[in-house]
Amino acid sequence: MSFSNDPVVKVQDACIFQDNNTVLSDVNFELEKGEFVFLIGRTGGGKSSLLKTLYADLPLRLGQINVAGYNIGNIRNSEIPMLRRKIGIIFQDFQLFPDRTVAENLTFVMKATGWKEGSKIKSRQAEVLMQVGLGSVGTKMPHQLSGGEQQRVVIARALINDPVMLIADEPTGNLDPEVSQGIFRLFQDINKKGTAVLMATHDHNLVKGQTVRVLKCEKGKLLDSTKEKFEIKTNLY
DSSP states (O other): OOOSSSOSEEEEEEEEEETTEEEEEEEEEEEOTTOEEEEEEOTTSSHHHHHHHHTTSSOOOEEEEEETTEEGGGOOGGGHHHHHHHEEEEOTTOOOOTTSOHHHHHHHHHHHTTOOOHHHHHHHHHHHHHHTTOTTOTTSOGGGSOHHHHHHHHHHHHHTTOOSEEEEESTTTTSOHHHHHHHHHHHHHHHHTTOEEEEEOSOHHHHTTOOSEEEEEETTEEEETTTOOOOOOTTOO
């Protein structure tokens, strides 16, 4: 499956639902390979619901969405794990197993996505931990790490299968401003190596001053900074 010429994400005339309520309607956008895009908007405005629809955690009821070569509207349950090998998902609340070491957390995900050889597992773990600046934490438990270090482990976990895109849902939401800047720079470094990034954030201080594209959930619509002008307020909740 090649993504060399096709967008990583293509959304056409989609409606995004939260339970039985429409939170976004007439959604149209594309995300190109290697692009970095912010997703902003008020709490409850549809950011998380949009992301969950992209990685098939919420059903697509109206419209067309293609992500990493998969038709989300017609995706089978058996295909969802394969979709999620093509994209890395990063959450605000880390979702690490508290009773397992960093290495064991990574191993669990790797085995669940088809890794079998112990030597290759260890080698890949070392690579992704080094990539996020955590070369020596494999034997540590999550509670022994700072919030920023735990988020770096989560990013390493998302990078395991060399995804074409990272979807990050408020990845700096639980971190202080200085640590948040470090995490943001890490996403920038990953993006520069060719991985597309779609990052939802409330921290508009991260967004201001950047030249990257911004999508904004506002009043049931998705606005695109390449098509419309809109204000980016500081820390809009």
